[in-house]
Amino acid sequence: MSNFSIFALARNAMSYHENWQKQWRSPAPKASYDAIIVGGGGHGLATAYYLAKEHGMRNIAVVERGWLGGGNTARNTTIVRSNYLWDDATHLYEKALQLWEGLSQDLNYNTMFSQRGVMNVGHSLQDMRDIERRVNANRLNGVDGVVLTPAQIKAMVPIMNTSSSLRYPVMGASFQPRAGVARHDAIAWGFARAADRLGVDIIQNCEVIGVQRQGDQVVGIETTRGVIKSKKIGVVAAGHSSVIADMAGIRLPLESHPLQALVSEPMKPILHTVVMSNAIHAYASQSDKGDLVIGAGIDSYVGYGQRGSFPVIEHTLQAICELFPIFRRVRMNRQWGGIVDVAPDACPIISKTHIKGLYFNCGWGTGGFKATPGSGWVMAHTIAQDRPHALNAAFELNRFNTGHLIDEHGAAGVAH
Amino acid sequence: MLLISCPWCGPRAESEFSCGGEAHIARPLDTDALSDEQWGDYLFMRKNPKGLHREQWLHAAGCRRWFNAERHTVSYNFTKFYKPGENPDAAPSAGAAA
Numbered sequence: 001m002s003n004f005s006i007f008a009l010a011r012n013a014m015s016y017h018e019n020w021q022k023q024w025r026s027p028a029p030k031a032s033y034d035a036i037i038v039g040g041g042g043h044g045l046a047t048a049y050y051l052a053k054e055h056g057m058r059n060i061a062v063v064e065r066g067w068l069g070g071g072n073t074a075r076n077t078t079i080v081r082s083n084y085l086w087d088d089a090t091h092l093y094e095k096a097l098q099l100w101e102g103l104s105q106d107l108n109y110n111t112m113f114s115q116r117g118v119m120n121v122g123h124s125l126q127d128m129r130d131i132e133r134r135v136n137a138n139r140l141n142g143v144d145g146v147v148l149t150p151a152q153i154k155a156m157v158p159i160m161n162t163s164s165s166l167r168y169p170v171m172g173a174s175f176q177p178r179a180g181v182a183r184h185d186a187i188a189w190g191f192a193r194a195a196d197r198l199g200v201d202i203i204q205n206c207e208v209i210g211v212q213r214q215g216d217q218v219v220g221i222e223t224t225r226g227v228i229k230s231k232k233i234g235v236v237a238a239g240h241s242s243v244i245a246d247m248a249g250i251r252l253p254l255e256s257h258p259l260q261a262l263v264s265e266p267m268k269p270i271l272h273t274v275v276m277s278n279a280i281h282a283y284a285s286q287s288d289k290g291d292l293v294i295g296a297g298i299d300s301y302v303g304y305g306q307r308g309s310f311p312v313i314e315h316t317l318q319a320i321c322e323l324f325p326i327f328r329r330v331r332m333n334r335q336w337g338g339i340v341d342v343a344p345d346a347c348p349i350i351s352k353t354h355i356k357g358l359y360f361n362c363g364w365g366t367g368g369f370k371a372t373p374g375s376g377w378v379m380a381h382t383i384a385q386d387r388p389h390a391l392n393a394a395f396e397l398n399r400f401n402t403g404h405l406i407d408e409h410g411a412a413g414v415a416h
Numbered sequence: 417m418l419l420i421s422c423p424w425c426g427p428r429a430e431s432e433f434s435c436g437g438e439a440h441i442a443r444p445l446d447t448d449a450l451s452d453e454q455w456g457d458y459l460f461m462r463k464n465p466k467g468l469h470r471e472q473w474l475h476a477a478g479c480r481r482w483f484n485a486e487r488h489t490v491s492y493n494f495t496k497f498y499k500p501g502e503n504p505d506a507a508p509s510a511g512a513a514a
Contacts, residue, residue, distance in 0.1 A: 242464035253460035255437065256489075301435040304466045304490045310417050311431045344460050401456035 003108050023189060024196035029203050032229035033061045035383055036221060037236055038208050038244060040064025042073040042184075043361060043368065044236035045191035045202075046376020047383070049107075052198035054377070055384035060200045061230075062192075063223060065207035069188025072238050075306070075338030076369040077261050077283065077295040079274055081118045081179030082143050085134045088394040089347060089408050090141045095391055096374025097178065103373055109190030112183035112288065118274040119153070119175050121323075123168040127279055131174045138176070148173045159270060159326045166322060168280050181274060181285055181293075187372055211248040211358070218248070218358040234359045234383050236375075239304065239339025241362035250353055252362065253400045254341040257298040259366055260308030260316075262335040264327075266290030275323070282319035284327075291333060294320055298340060298366060308337035340365050345405035350379055350388065351397040359383050360397065421497045421510065422475045423483045436472030438462050439484045466490060470504060486510075 002008055002021065012020055035051060037044045040062045051057045064070075080100055082093035104111045122128045128147075135145040150162045150170050162170045192202055203225065210222035211233070220229035235244045239256040267290050276283035283295045296316035299309050313335060321328045343349060343363035348371070350361045361379040364371060378392040388396060399405055418430035444450055444458055463469070469489045474482050486496035486504060498507035 240466070242462075243466050246465075251457065251461040252464070253456075253462060255462050255464050256466075301471065301487070302437075302464060302469055302489050303492060305492055309430060341464075400460040401452040403452075 004110075023193040024202050026204065027201045029061060029063070029206065029223070029225055029228050030201065032220070033201070034059040034230065035232040035234065036060070036228060036230040037062045037234045038221065039236040039238065039240075040068045040188075040192070040202060040204065041071050041236065041238060042069060042187045042191065042372040043238070043364070043375045043379070044234075045069075045188060045195055046372050047234055047236055047361065047379040048200045048202075048376075049191050049195040049198070050377045050380035051384060052195060052200055055380055057384060058199040060195075061228065062195070062200060062202045063206045063208060063221070063228070064202070064204045065224075067204050068192050068202065069185060072338040072340065072368060073188045073372075074184055075259075075261065075336055076184060077285065077293050078181045078184050078369060079118060079179070079276070079283070079285065079295075080113070080182055080370040081176050082370070083118070083120070083134060083138050083145050083174060083176045083179065084408055085137055086406050086408060087137075087141060088406050090138065090143055092348075092374060092378070092391050092395070093371055094141070094143050095377065096371045099373035099377060100182065101178075103190070107190040107194045109186060109193060110183075111186045111190055113180065114182070114288070115178050115180040116273050116285075117175055117177045118179035118276065119148070119157070119173045121153070121173045121275060121277040121279075122171050123277065123279040124171065128172050131172060135174050143176070144178050145174055145176050148175050157271065157273065157275060159324055160275065161323060161325055168322075170323075179274070181287075184369065187369075191372075191376070208244060208247070211244065213248070213355060216354065217356045231357045232359070232383055233357060234361060234379060236361045236379065238362065238364065238368065239341050241341050241360060245360065248353075248355060248358060250355065250358075250360075252349070252360070252397075253344055254349075254363055255302050256304055256339050256341050257301070258303045258305065258308045258337040259298045259340045260296040260312055260335060260337045262294050262296070262313065262332050263287070264292040264294070264330045265333050267292070267330065270326075271324075277319065277323065280319040280323070282316050282323065284320055284324070292327065292330060294332075298342070304339055306337050306339060308335070340368075342366065344400070346408045347406040348375070348395055349397050350375065350382060350392040350395045352382065352386070352388070353397060418492060418494075420473065420485070420494065422473075422478060422481075423497050423499045424479050424481055425475060428475070428478060432475060432477040434474050434476045436474055436482065438464075439470045439472045468495065
């Protein structure tokens, strides 16, 4: 398969772009594999890619019940950052951010990763104390960050209402310059193409309907396309993790909720960074296409329907209009929901289980997109070596028995 | 917007309620004898089903009383509303109650 390059682009332009090769094969499932990844979203495809690239495994399948990246990979607001509070979380997300920085070259796929910075706005004295604490913690961990005053915010984002007459006035912000946004489709497709080139079988329209065990060893999965055997199965199923866990007889501390986002009609460039506010629950950026990408909160109830409720949209747009009065007349184009698996401490579970050969990578909740490469990287290590990497050792499932939770609600509560 | 029937007040808009998560999780009585696994299971592990789910709701902007409901987590259709202590299997279906 040929590399993407300026020469390939020119060559294909000669034939009106009608002769581009397919980016990955669509093989029929084999009878058995050395490892199977359940879930063909960004995290699952990244896991397969790093298994092949870093750990030399080639006989791998990714099974996906729908189409690649049709779940949360395509339903988020594409924000990438690593300014978490606690050491364990910061190290994990910073590993991901460092992988992002070289990802387009590594995958030979333009991920459109744009380090335009992320601004987390504070609206109260306590918000500002938390922001200063978090920025200090970040810098001690080698993660970039500064605290901005309202005047500095106004200079960067003139359209933001920083007047003191706001119901929740803007009192400052944290700013991570290396953070930014990336192209959601490109992540799924880039990882899929790169994994396929290393021999990974990507099998779409293949839903898992059962998990086969022999004693305490997993031996395969039953799917809508037949039984596939493997003694190493990594479940990277996001909102449906509990459904797969139930097939294997495992209980997870997860609840699946709909999380909504919406985009506006395209406009000329006006917002050049990402603005998020935990307190008034809104975040916005402007895509390269020109539409505003706006994220809302989760519905409070458990839900698997990929849609959200109207009160949540109203709540979010109230905050956006208050913060950016100029956006009041902008019309919204589309709205959608994704199913996020939320853990009690808002931190992921990347873990072995009590069933040998069965691994789970779940619980990313509202903030998984930013971690996609890092998540796959540590999950691949966990599967290949049958033990967690130092970066995900704190994210084992047994933390809910030991009580060593990693309370990241402060940094992860809204931020995606 | 969901239409939720409070067993005390009748059908009201979703925005009057807050959801309290999975219902019928009983606090273990023999707490001295519980293992860490049993504590973890009680505190954190959830059914999170894709299908019918029994859950707690609070009529926060109304009578401020808790009640239980059975709801499908894909269609979001409520199938039962019942008061705390009532047997959900004996409760009438939501269509009849409304």
